[in-house]
Each structure stands twice: as structure tokens, then as C-alpha cells.
Amino acid sequence: MTATVERTAPRDLAAELPARLSLTPKSSLAGQLDGAWWPYxxxxxxxxxxxxxxLDEPWGRITRVxxxxxxxxxxxxxxxxxxxxLHVGWFTEQDPDKLILLSYTVGRWDLLVVPPETPPAAAARLMAAAAIPGSVLTARVLMANESVIGRGIRDALRREDTWESEGGACMSPFGNRLDASTLAPGNGWR
Structure with a gap:
């Protein structure tokens, strides 16, 4: 069996979907980042x-990235x-998790780039953290913090799974696992 992979599929998908952005509200507090972007x-x-x-309307015409x-x-x-x-430049000295947008008339904006493969809950945490006005956290620090948080969540879930698989779950006298609906008042269990 032969499979044909169309290389334009991601481009078509990205063009149809809106940009996933979280921007810092206008404030007199200048921070390290102006928000976050989560590409597809x-x-x-x-x-x-x-x-x-x-970003053209709120920030003006962006000419370089x-x-x-x-x-x-x-x-x-x-x-x-x-x-x-749109002119695109690259610098190895630039933080790998940051995108810089430039406009001739308005200025510069720095966005955290949330990796496309990031799970939605982690992406939401990153996007919220990057949009805090006056935050001193850099893109690198936010990504490192999320790595630690994500590892902690995975460890907690693994410990819970281990507990459940080793018999730590509540069991009825008949050997059935009890859940919240089984323990509800009125069905004989309290």
C-alpha cells in the first residue's frame, strides 16, 4: 500500500485557522515579553x-520578523x-523560544513562541504567564518553569496510577472499584 503525503496540508491548515495569541494588555509596566504565540x-x-x-491593526504594519x-x-x-x-531574519544569539516583530513606525515586540506540540494545558499556562504586564521573566525562564511544572504533573499522575494499580483504590466488599457515583448518598454506601 502506498500513501501520498501532501506537504501543503499544514500550510493550508495554518492559513485557515486564526493565530493563537495572548498579548500583554496596554500598560505603563514594561516587561520582558509582549505576549505569546502558539503556532500550529x-x-x-x-x-x-x-x-x-x-497584529497589523493593534500594532501597526509589521515589516520584519x-x-x-x-x-x-x-x-x-x-x-x-x-x-x-515580510522580511525574516535569524540570529543564533536570540532566545530560541522568542520571536521579535519589528515595525518601521511603531517599534518592536517580543513574543514567547509556545512550541506547536505543547499540550493545551501547558500552552495555556505559558500564554497566560507571558502576557503578565511588567513581568521580568524571559522566554527561556518561562519554558524552563513549564518544564518543571509539567514534570511534576506527570509524576503526580504516575504516582496516582501506581496507587490505583496496586490496590489503593477504594473497593466494595464485593471486589468492585468504588467511584464518586457509587459512594453517593442514597445508594446504601456512605
Whole structure:
């Protein structure tokens, strides 16, 4: 059996879906980050147009983006957008988990890039943390913190599974596992 993989599928998907953004509210408190972006893939050519389109109105016309090539398999020099080209640069000195957006007229914004494969709960924590006004946490620190939090959650779930599999679950006198519905008042168990 032969399978044909269409390489344009992620691009089509990214173009149809809205950019997943969490931006810092306007405030006089300057922080390390201006928010977070959670792309659907690691294809910059597909992911940048919806991101820039979502930010054009609140931030002005974005003309240049910089990334660290560590997290992106291909870094194009330019990305075509509606009637214009977005210039893309890369710097190995830049934090790999950060995207910098530049505008000739308005300025610069730094966004945490949440990896596309991040589970939704972890992505929500990262996006909320990156959008706190005046936060001194860098992209690298936020990603390291999430790694520790995620590891702690996985360890707790593993301990609970071990407890359950070793007989730690509540059992009825008949050998059946009890859950909240079994223990509800009115069914003989209290």
C-alpha cells in the first residue's frame, strides 16, 4: 500500500485557522515579553501571515520578523503576504523560544513562541504567564518553569496510577472499584 503525503496540508491548515495569541494588555509596566504565540506547526512561511495579519491593526504594519533557527527547520528570507513581503531574519544569539516583530513606525515586540506540540494545558499556562504586564521573566525562564511544572504533573499522575494499580483504590466488599457515583448518598454506601 502506498500513501501520498501532501506537504501543503499544514500550510493550508495554518492559513485557515486564526493565530493563537495572548498579548500583554496596554500598560505603563514594561516587561520582558509582549505576549505569546502558539503556532500550529514549525513552518514559518505558513504561520507568519496569520500572525502578522492579526497584529497589523493593534500594532501597526509589521515589516520584519527575527527568529533563532534552532526551533525552525526552514527560515525563509521573505514571506509573501497580502500584496507585500515580510522580511525574516535569524540570529543564533536570540532566545530560541522568542520571536521579535519589528515595525518601521511603531517599534518592536517580543513574543514567547509556545512550541506547536505543547499540550493545551501547558500552552495555556505559558500564554497566560507571558502576557503578565511588567513581568521580568524571559522566554527561556518561562519554558524552563513549564518544564518543571509539567514534570511534576506527570509524576503526580504516575504516582496516582501506581496507587490505583496496586490496590489503593477504594473497593466494595464485593471486589468492585468504588467511584464518586457509587459512594453517593442514597445508594446504601456512605
Amino acid at each position: 506547526s514549525r513552518d514559518l512561511e505558513a504561520e507568519l501571515p496569520p500572525l502578522v495579519a492579526a 527575527t527568529v533563532n533557527p534552532t526551533r525552525w527547520p526552514v527560515v525563509p528570507r521573505t514571506v509573501p503576504m497580502a500584496g507585500r513581503r
